[in-house]
Amino acid sequence: MIGSLRGTLLDRALTGEILVEVAGVGYRVQAGPATSARLGDLQAEVFVWIHHHVREDADTLYGFASKGERDAFEALLGAHGVGPALALAILSVHPPANLARVLADDDVAALCLVPGVGKKTAARLLIELKTRLDVPLGDGVPATDGLDGPGGAPHSVRADVRDALVGLGYTPEEIAEATRELPDADAGAALKEALRRLASTR
Incomplete structure (x- = not known):
């Protein structure tokens, strides 16, 4: 089994696929x-x-810039109904550190930012991934109590901001980045801060 590659980056596709040449062989x-x-x-x-x-019908290499990303990917694959494509999509929206926070916060709405993940799937993933990613069960704050999550705005505020940004047409990746570590504020102020962050990246 191949665990890592060191070589020359020959090509990359818009889909994210890369071609790495190692000792004359392109992977x-x-x-x-x-x-x-x-x-x-x-x-x-x-x-x-x-x-x-x-697999019986495929032999595919998935690449990551850090060991933590690969470990998270493999943990995601162990969850029921999560294949490589969905695991990559989850990590594209929520990198490992942010994913751990989402799980600790019981943040169903954040998982729903991932294309193809609905509320029922997100709720199931929260339970399964907590054990696979070593997030203690019961440490999260229920999304309905309005209490502050670790290092950020209350759950209901973050959810309101995400809903507003979805309505404005921002992508899941942009929304995840803009709502990370939002200050403790009312929904209006939090939305202004998220929009300011989005404006600074465009």
């Missing part, structure tokens, strides 16, 4: 857009952590 590696971008320019030397996914 096609599926990577999320963020990982692909972090690897730098074409022809640069790169190091990629690999999950080698073998």
Whole structure:
């Protein structure tokens, strides 16, 4: 099984797939857009952590810029109904540290930002992933009590801001970044701060 690759970045696709040449052999590696971008320019030397996914009808390499991302990906694959495509989508919206916080907060709405994840799926994933990612059960704050989560605005405020940004047409990735570590404020002020962050990245 292949665990890592060190070589030359020959090509990258808009889908995130990269081509890494190692000792004259080109390896096609599926990577999320963020990982692909972090690897730098074409022809640069790169190091990629690999999950080698073998099935009866496929033999695929999935690449990550850090071991933590690969570990989170493999933990996600162990959850019922989560395949490689959904695991990559979850990590594209919620990197490992943010995902751990989402789980600790019992933040169903944050998981619903991932394309293809509805409320029922998100609720089930919260329970399964807490054990797989070593997040203690029972440490989260229920989303309905309005109390402050660790280092950010109350759950109801974050949910209101996310709903507003969805209505404005922002992507799940943009919304996840803009609502991370929001200050403790009312929904109006929190939305203004999120919009300010989004404006600064465009």
